[in-house]
Amino acid sequence: MHQAELNRLDDATLAQRARELAAGGSISDPAEFLAVLGIAAERTLGLTPFAVQSQAVLRLVEGDVIQMATGEGKTLVGAMAATGFALSGKRVHVITVNDYLAERDAEWMRPLVEFFGLRVAAVTEKLGPEERREAYAGDVIYGPVNEIGFDVLRDQQVTRREDAVQLPADVALVDEADSVLVDEALVPLVLAGNRPGRESTGQITDVVRHLREREHYTIDDDRRNVFLTDEGAARVEGALGIDSLYDDEHIGTTLVKVNLALHAKALLIRDIHYLVTDGKVALIDASRGRVADLQRWPDGLQAAVEAKEGLDVTEGGRILDTITLQALMRRYPMVCGMTGTAVEATDQLRQFYDLHVSVIDRNKELRRFDEADRIYATAAEKNRAIVQEIAHLNSTGQPVLVGTQDVAESEALAEALEELGIEVNVLNAKNDAEEARIIAEAGDLGRVTVSTQMAGRGTDIRLGGADQSDHEAVAALGGLAVIGTSRHRTARLDNQLRGRAGRQGDPGLSLFFVSLEDDVVTSGGAGENVTARPEPDGSIHSDRIRDWVGHCQRVTEGQLLEIHAQTWKYNQLLADQRVIIDERRAKLLDTPQAWEELAERAPERAAELADHPDREQLARDIMLFHLDDEWAEHLAVMDDVRESIHLRAIARETPIDEYHRIAVREFKDLAQRAVDKAVETFREGTLEEKGLARPSATWTYMVSDNPLAGSGNSVVSGIGNLFR
Known part of the structure; x- marks a missing residue:
């Protein structure tokens, strides 16, 4: 059917035509289907x-990750693709x-989805269980990745299937796919339950607080690890x-706490x-420069930072279950996604996902000018130049968006600009609730917006402000100017910032400043002696140095990839073991297997309960309690092993091999131990009679496994005088 004929159809007939084209689970005529959408x-x-x-929608429906530039309309593309999947009979999670x-x-895309008689809903933190259950029963469900993951974990604790909130979904359509699937892929989501607090670490914190760098401890070049010196160890031993x-008595307890306190003091x-x-x-x-509301570090490190700051140390709790974002995504039969920077990933x-990347052309030709990096010898000289450049651009009325590396840097830059009489909108982790409003106005005449990292994802920056009333005036000035205060540890993050300018054929400018003291340079170029002759203002004009800065960034990218690969190796075995537990749990939950197994092992008790109206559920509760308890214990054991696994290197063992050996050994008898304990409980009474109960309170959080990722220039330059 041609476009003109389709246009003449009324709404009901058009929707029916779409259902016909998607009948049977696949789309019979993609061109006509896209025209209908x-x-x-x-x-x-x-x-x-x-x-x-439309081309992007087709690639998504085929299962690709698409790369579309900022401002090219990914939100509509995602909604059209989700609608297409739903019309094919698939439940879609838009993540x-x-x-x-x-x-x-x-809410924005609701009219499109409902046009075809489909249900759309959003899952957010504020929803209760019944509201979540109703939302997940829809056809197209929008939800943040952490909320969807936490619901998976909570559903893994239910003892009656009807208490679960999620229904199985067929497709995960991931917005900002590189962030979710790569940058945060190995972030563990954690479900914890209450338990009595552990002993105080206050004395250790007090001792470590008085240690001095170089005398009592040393920090490696890339500022990721800290080590006690012999003198430092002697001082701690004397104080404690x-x-x-x-000694064996202290190596797995006191030494671990000392190292955590030292990490909190020196590196965080x-x-x-x-x-x-x-x-x-x-x-x-670190990847977005915002408060990570639900994140915390592993219990020991979190407690060490709280103690360092003189705060109440929060109860760690017992980890009941955990899943990484990568493992979460692998639960979906199909994954596709969209982002502005997929090629580099x-x-x-x-x-990790066997996904193909498709690059979607811009609707209009790119008119942004990407200026060569401006390189300076020192951070102080670079920072002065940044302030001067922003002041110059602002004097013309051209809007400026500045991407900084951290909160301290954004505030120091804003203060320096305000001293020059330049009004600044600051967008950082301290005020991210204002994000959408601030970023939407960042393209207005005379605006200067300073943001940490890539704050503002998902909100379009239109020239002339949100209503584009001054679009032509801003375009005549050169469009939005984007300034990066240093290179990021990966070129992909640079490109995310750069992509804020030049949307939909608008003019724009991008410019990055770099100093030889920046983290990305000192870390990526560690051990290399490169000299350059700067100009009187500290600037360096040398192709050789420019190439070297690029080399340093590639080295840091390699370091991050290595960390990712190593972390993946540690996580993967537990992920595989978790699949086995999930399968066992589903059988106990959905079949009479719990009763059958217990009746076989304890026939006398089964005979006593033969007429019990709820005997199968009673058996199910017991079996699931012990299975979940053993899994939680396994996670605790492996967490302890991982925290001390680096000590295995001292004994000339490969840490990852030793970790795998212990994980396999510990898991081997888990299911049998759970059954044996369940039989014992079954013989002697009920869970209540045995004093066994699930935690009375649970909570969720995300573990930041790599707390130093993306640390900024402030580590090198000192926070107080960044832009002086």
């Missing part, structure tokens, strides 16, 4: 898809990076009144890696 989008949203958007985007996009930190910096708000430590999401997407 396009007409529906125009009728319901007033948006007419560009040809490149976002936060609650705001999930709620916004579900013990003979040796390295307030306002860079975390904030203190309302008497609590709030982690900063092609290898990881193929290696």
